[in-house]
Amino acid sequence: MPDNTATTAGKFAGDSSGPAGSRDAPPSAPPETSAAPDITDLGNDVFQIDTRMAGYAGITAGYLIRGSRPCLVETGTAPSAPIVRDALASLGVAADDLATVVVTHIHLDHAGGAGDVAAMYPTAEVVVHQKGARHLADPSRLMASARQVYGDALDFLFGTLAPVPADRIRALDDTGSVDLGGGRRLDSHYSPGHARHHVGLIDSLSGDLYVGDAAGVYIPDTEDLRPATPPPDFDLAIALDSLRKFAALQPTRLLFSHYGPASNVPEILDRSAEEITVWVEQTRAARAAGLDLDHAVARVRDRTRSRYASLADGADPEVAAKFERISGAAANVGGIWYWLDKAE
Numbered sequence: 001m002p003d004n005t006a007t008t009a010g011k012f013a014g015d016s017s018g019p020a021g022s023r024d025a026p027p028s029a030p031p032e033t034s035a036a037p038d039i040t041d042l043g044n045d046v047f048q049i050d051t052r053m054a055g056y057a058g059i060t061a062g063y064l065i066r067g068s069r070p071c072l073v074e075t076g077t078a079p080s081a082p083i084v085r086d087a088l089a090s091l092g093v094a095a096d097d098l099a100t101v102v103v104t105h106i107h108l109d110h111a112g113g114a115g116d117v118a119a120m121y122p123t124a125e126v127v128v129h130q131k132g133a134r135h136l137a138d139p140s141r142l143m144a145s146a147r148q149v150y151g152d153a154l155d156f157l158f159g160t161l162a163p164v165p166a167d168r169i170r171a172l173d174d175t176g177s178v179d180l181g182g183g184r185r186l187d188s189h190y191s192p193g194h195a196r197h198h199v200g201l202i203d204s205l206s207g208d209l210y211v212g213d214a215a216g217v218y219i220p221d222t223e224d225l226r227p228a229t230p231p232p233d234f235d236l237a238i239a240l241d242s243l244r245k246f247a248a249l250q251p252t253r254l255l256f257s258h259y260g261p262a263s264n265v266p267e268i269l270d271r272s273a274e275e276i277t278v279w280v281e282q283t284r285a286a287r288a289a290g291l292d293l294d295h296a297v298a299r300v301r302d303r304t305r306s307r308y309a310s311l312a313d314g315a316d317p318e319v320a321a322k323f324e325r326i327s328g329a330a331a332n333v334g335g336i337w338y339w340l341d342k343a344e
Contacts, residue, residue: 037083045065046064047063051113059325060074068182071102072098074111078160081113095120099181100126101114104257106135107213108159111161112158131196172199193236194233195233196233213228227272259326283333286299286300297334
């Protein structure tokens with residue numbers, strides 16, 4: 001498939017692990033959702049919204065930049081769209097107020113609600129990198145590929161990405177800018193490695209950098225950081241180059257889609273590069289030992305476990321389960337395995 005849509009669904013509960021198809025088992029049913037929006041004021045008119053993916057708290061975040069031209073960064077999944085709408089309403093953003101919706105990339109945990117949100121906010125422009133734009137306008141191939149990966153679990157994990165009217169999509173080049181009003185802007189920087197349609201977004205006023213998945217998955221409960229290296233787009237050199245690009249922007253904070261803000265920027269970006277490198281080294285060693293993909297996943301999971309406080313003995317099992325849901329070992333090893341197949 002030339003456009004590599006096969007795994008644009010995301011990572012939740014274990015993505016496809018490349019040609020061998022190994023994946024972690026998805027949950028059998030979502031938990032109950034809370035009626036009240038979970039919103040955190042991050043300052044500078046930036047508000048974090050828990051989009052409650054599949055009913056789970058603390059998995060996926062969207063962000064509202066409120067001002068004269070309100071902007072939503074990340075929509076979450078399609079079933080999250082009503083949650084996002086209620087959160088925006090509670091923050092004073094009416095249907096005709098939202099100026100822009102921006103997604104860091106088109107994986108369904110980040111952009112699956114783009115079509116529904118566009119319908120709810122009929123004057124909002126939808127902004128995405130040019131390599132993902134056509135899949136928002138016509139998501140049929142993306143959804144068919146996701147159905148092959150997730151089967152019936154797709155419906156409650158991600159729902160269905162509705163088409164975004166093509167005339168409302170603005171496709172970004174490798175750099176671009178979104179007008180937030182009052183001289184404030186959101187500057188886009190192409191940052192592949194996790195996905196070929198991925199961008200990072202830096203706020204000219206706050207200095208916040210919306211990192212999507214390019215810097216991995218952050219668990220604020222334990223300050224753990226784990227790589228996000230799913231197939232088919234992972235590439236080690238490109239991923240590390242994107243992290244260097246982020247560092248050069250000198251952001252004041254990193255705002256993770258999974259999950260929340262982190263202020264110790266240099267340390268986090270260094271740790272992200274280290275984590276990716278360690279997982280590649282461990283996966284390469286497993287291949288050299290003659291293991292198949294499933295056994296490599298088990299070995300890498302075991303040999304990296306000690307790196308994460310959330311997986312330590314005595315740690316909160318709910319936090320550990322959350323960590324595995326949003327950055328499953330099968331997805332990470334599978335993506336690295338697929339890249340090694342191509343590279344070697």
